[in-house]
Amino acid sequence: MQVADSTPGSDRQIQNPNAEPRFASPESRVPNPVSRARMTSGQLRDSHCLEFLITNQNSDGGWGYHPASLSAVEATAWGLAALISSRRAPPPAEVCARARDWLLQAQQTDGSWPPFPGQPQGCWVTSIASQALHLHGGAQNAVQRGLHWLLNAWPAEGTVWWRLRQTLFPSRVARQDSSLRGWNWTPGTASWVEPTAHALLFLRSLPMEILPPQAAKRRQLAECMLFDRMCPGGGWNSGNPLVYGVAGVPRIGPTAWALLALRNHSERPEIQTSLGWLEGTYGAIHGAASLALAHRCLTAYGRRVSPLAPALGELYSPNHFFDSMLTNAWIVLALNEEGSAVVPTAGEAANR
Amino acid sequence: MSFAQPSLMPSFTRPPSRVAIVRSARYDLDLGAVLFRALKEFDLPVKGFKVLLKPNFVESDPEGVINTHPAVVGAVRETFLRLGAESVRVAEGPAHERDMEAILETIRLRNFLGPLPGLFVDLNLDEVHAVNLRTRASKLKQLYLPRTVLEADYIVSLPKLKTHHWAGVTLSLKNMFGIVPGCCYGWPKNVLHWAGITPSLLDINSTVRPDFAIVDGIIGMEGNGPIQGSPKPSGVLILGDDPVAVDATCARVMGLAPERIDYLAKAGMLLGHLKPEKIRQLGECVASVRTPFAVLPAFQRLVAAKGK
Numbered sequence: 001m002q003v004a005d006s007t008p009g010s011d012r013q014i015q016n017p018n019a020e021p022r023f024a025s026p027e028s029r030v031p032n033p034v035s036r037a038r039m040t041s042g043q044l045r046d047s048h049c050l051e052f053l054i055t056n057q058n059s060d061g062g063w064g065y066h067p068a069s070l071s072a073v074e075a076t077a078w079g080l081a082a083l084i085s086s087r088r089a090p091p092p093a094e095v096c097a098r099a100r101d102w103l104l105q106a107q108q109t110d111g112s113w114p115p116f117p118g119q120p121q122g123c124w125v126t127s128i129a130s131q132a133l134h135l136h137g138g139a140q141n142a143v144q145r146g147l148h149w150l151l152n153a154w155p156a157e158g159t160v161w162w163r164l165r166q167t168l169f170p171s172r173v174a175r176q177d178s179s180l181r182g183w184n185w186t187p188g189t190a191s192w193v194e195p196t197a198h199a200l201l202f203l204r205s206l207p208m209e210i211l212p213p214q215a216a217k218r219r220q221l222a223e224c225m226l227f228d229r230m231c232p233g234g235g236w237n238s239g240n241p242l243v244y245g246v247a248g249v250p251r252i253g254p255t256a257w258a259l260l261a262l263r264n265h266s267e268r269p270e271i272q273t274s275l276g277w278l279e280g281t282y283g284a285i286h287g288a289a290s291l292a293l294a295h296r297c298l299t300a301y302g303r304r305v306s307p308l309a310p311a312l313g314e315l316y317s318p319n320h321f322f323d324s325m326l327t328n329a330w331i332v333l334a335l336n337e338e339g340s341a342v343v344p345t346a347g348e349a350a351n352r
Numbered sequence: 353m354s355f356a357q358p359s360l361m362p363s364f365t366r367p368p369s370r371v372a373i374v375r376s377a378r379y380d381l382d383l384g385a386v387l388f389r390a391l392k393e394f395d396l397p398v399k400g401f402k403v404l405l406k407p408n409f410v411e412s413d414p415e416g417v418i419n420t421h422p423a424v425v426g427a428v429r430e431t432f433l434r435l436g437a438e439s440v441r442v443a444e445g446p447a448h449e450r451d452m453e454a455i456l457e458t459i460r461l462r463n464f465l466g467p468l469p470g471l472f473v474d475l476n477l478d479e480v481h482a483v484n485l486r487t488r489a490s491k492l493k494q495l496y497l498p499r500t501v502l503e504a505d506y507i508v509s510l511p512k513l514k515t516h517h518w519a520g521v522t523l524s525l526k527n528m529f530g531i532v533p534g535c536c537y538g539w540p541k542n543v544l545h546w547a548g549i550t551p552s553l554l555d556i557n558s559t560v561r562p563d564f565a566i567v568d569g570i571i572g573m574e575g576n577g578p579i580q581g582s583p584k585p586s587g588v589l590i591l592g593d594d595p596v597a598v599d600a601t602c603a604r605v606m607g608l609a610p611e612r613i614d615y616l617a618k619a620g621m622l623l624g625h626l627k628p629e630k631i632r633q634l635g636e637c638v639a640s641v642r643t644p645f646a647v648l649p650a651f652q653r654l655v656a657a658k659g660k
Contacts, residue, residue: 064479065477065478065535066477069479070479072535074535115480115496115535115536116480116536119482119496119536123536123538124538156546184538184542185537185538185539185542185543186536186537186538186542186543188543188546189538189542189543189545189546190542190546192538192539192540192542194538194539195538237448238447238448238449238450238539238540239540239579243517243576243580244517244576244648244650246576246580249411249579249580251411251448251449252451252454253449253450253451285454286412286453286454286457286458287412287451287452287453287454287455287457288453289450289451289453289454290454315453315457318457318462318467318468319453319456319457319462319467319468319469320469321453322452322468322469322474323469324453324477326477327453
């Protein structure tokens with residue numbers, strides 16, 4: 001980094017107005033060396049990844065994105081969801097309870113969650129944290145507060161001012177219908193595919209009776225937004241589906257999340273086209289996280305895919321999944337859904 | 353936690369910058385030797401430093417056109433170690449792809465660097481600290497930035513020579529968008545678009561200005577970059593101790609006028625040199641390697657007049 005300013009006492013200190021995050025003390029992290037998922041006979045089992053998650057839970061009850069790193073809301077929510085999903089080898093209840101408590105403590109007074117505790121602004125991780133708590137049960141007040149925040153969180157596009165500007169100065173670069181609004185990554189920005197998909201998945205997991213009237217309208221708007229943002233040849237990406245008239249290239253992650261969120265529209269041709277793209281791409285996936293997501297998605301639609309464990313075994317060898325909590329959690333979720341027809345939850349069925 | 357921040361000085365008070373252009377037609381040549389010779393001329397103070405390389409890894413692209421070529425990353429790492437750096441890590445936070453492993457495995461980075469765990473850092477998922485931005489070009493005022501970036505002694509921006517459908521070109525300054533963590537701001541880092549590409553870019557580079565820049569122009573990208581453009585063999589590596597001067601030189605090699613590229617023109621006022629008379633050219637001269645890049649119609653105004 002540039003070291004040109006040698007003035008003593010100049011502004012070389014990071015000024016952190018938020019002070020230290022509430023759970024940031026080094027003591028709250030895992031004291032032991034990294035414990036990797038142990039693999040036998042070339043196949044990765046969900047028990048290997050579960051063991052990785054359990055061993056690397058921070059002492060404050062959360063998970064960082066990597067072992068011994070600061071607990072993060074997203075990593076903790078996925079860690080908890082993965083543990084709950086494990087039917088073959090249920091983890092100790094205490095592990096889940098500590099993760100639940102960590103999430104409850106990290107919730108803001110307005111019902112949202114920030115990426116890391118201590119940060120002032122709630123964001124996209126609210127959907128994931130709320131859903132994990134809902135799956136765990138016993139924290140319905142927190143779930144309701146998360147739901148309330150989400151339903152009142154609108155993206156920045158689509159306001160009267162924004163639409164007026166779009167009408168007067170339409171973009172010549174990208175084309176999209178800005179009246180169709182979903183959810184954004186961070187407040188004050190536009191709707192994007194993944195945060196919208198996560199919010200939809202959370203809403204669909206809830207029983208109808210706890211959803212306020214505006215939930216149906218937001219769901220409908222968000223689903224329309226996802227269809228509007230689909231790449232012309234099927235699938236979704238993290239950019240614009242069409243730039244200067246050129247079709248965007250779909251990506252595994254956004255496609256899998258969008259498809260999972262739109263499962264109640266499985267008959268629509270856009271869904272079938274996107275599933276076709278995902279199936280065609282499946283064999284050439286080089287990342288374990290993408291593979292687990294794609295597998296989970298295709299399985300959810302009843303598509304036949306090759307078994308996950310051997311492919312994961314191959315991918316594990318060179319990098320050990322970079323010790324990623326998310327990858328391990330998504331693998332647990334995928335392996336636990338493998339081979340079982342995914343039945344809609346009570347909430348999903350009622351909401352259809 | 354403290355970290356060194358760059359000095360912000362009007363261009364007329366800065367000493368001249370140094371930029372070298374070296375030819376290399378292919379990636380399978382001895383790039384380490386080429387870079388070592390070029391970097392020796394800069395006499396860089398990196399002995400005992402923790403060096404961080406920030407390549408431009410955007411997508412899972414097996415063709416090697418979108419991303420900084422792994423052979424260049426490997427050669428740069430080897431060179432900085434030869435120059436006495438204590439450690440040389442590689443870090444990136446792609447804006448469009450969450451699965452970093454998929455990108456790294458597609459481009460086979462480990463074939464050039466060896467085992468990646470411990471050496472490569474995904475900046476999208478790193479621990480973060482709040483940092484007050486040193487300029488107020490945008491309304492951002494503060495960003496959460498990765499610990500790995502803030503703890504580095506010396507940062508090298510390692511972009512690809514490419515056109516960009518929003519910014520005109522993407523080079524060493526624009527490459528620094530990749531340090532903004534996705535775990536806080538999402539994929540893409542839409543907060544930067546809402547704050548404006550040029551203002552955000554100025555604020556980020558005024559706060560964490562790369563100490564050195566090496567641009568992979570062996571095969572660049574023209575047209576609808578940075579993802580869907582066409583390969584453009586240019587056969588050069590462009591490097592220097594001032595990212596503004598390096599980017600300005602790159603633009604000239606691409607047949608573009610740097611002073612017409614909005615963010616470069618503004619960066620030239622505070623962050624480095626834009627004008628050729630303030631850039632000490634080493635190696636090849638611009639004219640001898642100039643390879644005009646095709647640009648989208650919206651960016652025709654960036655094309656330099658003939659002979660410039």
